[in-house]
Amino acid sequence: MFDIHNLYKAKSVADAIKLLSEHPEARLIAGGTDVLVKLRHFDDKFHHLVDIHDLPELKAVRLEGDTLALGAGLTFTETMNAPEVRKYIPVLGEASSTVAGPQIRNMGTIGGNIANGATSADTAAPMLVLEPEILINGPGGRRNVSIKGFHTGPGQVALEPGEVLGAFAFDLKALKGLGAAYYKYAMRSAMDIATIGCAAGVKMEGDKVADLRLALTVAAPTPIRCPAAEAAGIGQSLTESTMKKILDALETDIKPRTSWRASKEFRTRIIKTLAERMIYAAANRSGEGA
Numbered sequence: 001m002f003d004i005h006n007l008y009k010a011k012s013v014a015d016a017i018k019l020l021s022e023h024p025e026a027r028l029i030a031g032g033t034d035v036l037v038k039l040r041h042f043d044d045k046f047h048h049l050v051d052i053h054d055l056p057e058l059k060a061v062r063l064e065g066d067t068l069a070l071g072a073g074l075t076f077t078e079t080m081n082a083p084e085v086r087k088y089i090p091v092l093g094e095a096s097s098t099v100a101g102p103q104i105r106n107m108g109t110i111g112g113n114i115a116n117g118a119t120s121a122d123t124a125a126p127m128l129v130l131e132p133e134i135l136i137n138g139p140g141g142r143r144n145v146s147i148k149g150f151h152t153g154p155g156q157v158a159l160e161p162g163e164v165l166g167a168f169a170f171d172l173k174a175l176k177g178l179g180a181a182y183y184k185y186a187m188r189s190a191m192d193i194a195t196i197g198c199a200a201g202v203k204m205e206g207d208k209v210a211d212l213r214l215a216l217t218v219a220a221p222t223p224i225r226c227p228a229a230e231a232a233g234i235g236q237s238l239t240e241s242t243m244k245k246i247l248d249a250l251e252t253d254i255k256p257r258t259s260w261r262a263s264k265e266f267r268t269r270i271i272k273t274l275a276e277r278m279i280y281a282a283a284n285r286s287g288e289g290a
């Protein structure tokens with residue numbers, strides 16, 4: 001049994017915001033795949049819940065002009081199967097398909113994955129590469145923030161009390177020409193969180209790297225972009241010597257730690273191996289869609 005004291009079912013996003021302001025002790029529950037585990041571990045922040053599971057507003061996929069907006073309430077399965085994701089940002093679908101197993105993918109949402117703030121979140125690395133604006137609804141109205149800087153610490157994100165993450169808005173014009181790839185290294189091929197996750201985005205112009213975006217999970221206390229590694233590659237030909245410079249620079253971007261899953265040294269080795277592979281994979285897809 002879960003120790004839930006109150007469960008308030010929201011009828012809309014506006015209703016969820018109202019319920020959160022009426023019950024400031026309450027927290028949102030979407031798919032519940034993180035919340036229920038926390039309840040099991042006696043996290044008393046989650047005794048009072050506002051349920052936003054299945055709100056149609058949070059399930060919308062909207063393509064308007066050059067902007068593709070994905071509702072935060074889309075499950076991993078819905079994200080993987082959305083034709084717009086497959087066409088414009090397939091890397092997000094690829095990452096969603098690596099999460100756990102079908103049961104969790106059918107319940108867990110992309111909004112919950114990012115709002116939960118875990119450094120291991122599988123959608124975090126491709127999100128950091130794709131750079132969506134995060135659309136937030138709250139008691140003070142709406143605001144947009146960048147995914148870059150949204151993760152503020154272990155398990156912490158830039159959401160204020162009472163706010164609901166509404167959608168991720170991708171600027172398809174800015175992504176034109178970018179190829180992207182994601183790989184999750186885990187101890188098991190299913191039902192395991194990442195030992196390291198790595199996403200790369202590369203845009204080639206001729207034989208030069210016009211844009212390079214590299215993001216990692218579990219390489220630091222939060223999911224990260226790798227500015228030093230990116231700077232070492234941009235404007236260069238993708239030769240072995242450039243790759244060596246990228247991987248050397250990468251050491252200043254990362255802060256892996258030793259845990260029961262893997263040592264710091266092993267993680268560092270995996271990070272470099274994945275970064276190299278994902279950069280080449282993304283470069284091969286340059287021009288095909290991120």
Ligand SMILES: Cc1cc2nc3c(=O)[nH]c(=O)nc-3n(C[C@H](O)[C@H](O)[C@H](O)COP(=O)(O)OP(=O)(O)OC[C@H]3O[C@@H](n4cnc5c(N)ncnc54)[C@H](O)[C@@H]3O)c2cc1C
Pocket residue numbers: 027028029030031032033034035036037052072073098099100101104107108109110111112113114115116120121122123159163164165166191192193194
């Ligand atoms: C067995 C198992 C295996 C798992 N494997 C993986 C894995 O391989 N990869 C991975 O990345 N994760 C994994 N997870 C973690 C989890 O499934 C994901 O993080 C999932 O995306 C959480 O989404 P949810 O909708 O279930 O969130 P919930 O549990 O409902 O909520 C998570 C947090 O986000 C907040 N929240 C949810 N939606 C919103 C919103 N719209 N606005 C503001 N705050 C919100 C909640 O208040 C809560 O703090 C696993 C979990 C389990 C139980």
